[in-house]
Amino acid sequence: MDYSHVRQFITDNLPVLPVPGMPKIRLHKAGPHSGLRRLAERDPRFGSPYWAHYWGGGLVLARHLLDKPETVVGRHVVDLGAGSGIVGIAAAKAGAAKVDAADIDPYAIEAIGLNAELNNVTIQTVLADITIGQPPPTDVICVGDLFYDAAIAKGVTEFLDRCLASGITVLIGDPWRAHLPASRLRLLAEYIVPDFGVSTGKPTRSGVFAFESSEQS
Numbered sequence: 001m002d003y004s005h006v007r008q009f010i011t012d013n014l015p016v017l018p019v020p021g022m023p024k025i026r027l028h029k030a031g032p033h034s035g036l037r038r039l040a041e042r043d044p045r046f047g048s049p050y051w052a053h054y055w056g057g058g059l060v061l062a063r064h065l066l067d068k069p070e071t072v073v074g075r076h077v078v079d080l081g082a083g084s085g086i087v088g089i090a091a092a093k094a095g096a097a098k099v100d101a102a103d104i105d106p107y108a109i110e111a112i113g114l115n116a117e118l119n120n121v122t123i124q125t126v127l128a129d130i131t132i133g134q135p136p137p138t139d140v141i142c143v144g145d146l147f148y149d150a151a152i153a154k155g156v157t158e159f160l161d162r163c164l165a166s167g168i169t170v171l172i173g174d175p176w177r178a179h180l181p182a183s184r185l186r187l188l189a190e191y192i193v194p195d196f197g198v199s200t201g202k203p204t205r206s207g208v209f210a211f212e213s214s215e216q217s
């Protein structure tokens with residue numbers, strides 16, 4: 001499938017808006033007139049357009065990185081399940097030395113490219129399910145809102161365990177979704193943020209967590 005039309009579609013139909021609580025970051029965001037259905041009609045594999053919305057987990061984790069740049073400054077960061085790229089963009093703005101954004105959705109990859117340019121940051125995109133492999137060579141993995149489905153949560157948690165074992169710092173942002181591995185988390189910060197997953201944008205209490213080994217919890 002050729003995705004070259006996707007960037008033009010996003011540019012033409014998804015307005016650029018400052019992110020709530022983080023005016024330094026602007027993203028292409030779907031609105032009532034974006035007509036995402038027209039993209040879907042061209043491609044039977046078009047999935048849920050997560051990349052076009054604000055998710056509580058990504059918002060809270062991005063906010064935390066901007067508030068506490070020492071978390072990532074000078075470090076190599078992987079944004080796992082990057083969607084719009086919001087977390088990776090915040091990491092780059094906070095001073096990360098290198099940022100990779102991984103997602104399994106090719107539409108997300110196009111959106112991340114556009115959103116990175118819009119925010120004047122450099123992000124390497126990775127179109128792959130990196131959770132099925134070995135830990136990537138990185139210092140920090142940031143996971144914004146990836147525990148919304150039981151099967152995904154299981155695979156991601158196992159992968160994050162392998163990352164911890166290889167010395168990678170794992171940070172999670174999440175609005176306490178059902179499949180969050182809560183017993184493995186240490187709360188670092190909480191914010192009230194809008195979440196598309198709850199009544200399309202209702203303010204929701206969301207946490208930033210350190211993922212810790214089972215011996216520590």
Ligand SMILES: C[S@@+](CC[C@H](N)C(=O)[O-])C[C@H]1O[C@@H](n2cnc3c(N)ncnc32)[C@H](O)[C@@H]1O
Binds near residue numbers: 051105146
């Ligand atoms: C709810 S969205 C969150 C997006 C972004 N992190 C945020 O918080 O705004 C979840 C994203 O994870 C991606 N995803 C799901 N399973 C994945 C996997 N195994 N590896 C990488 N990305 C995945 C989806 O395609 C989607 O873009």
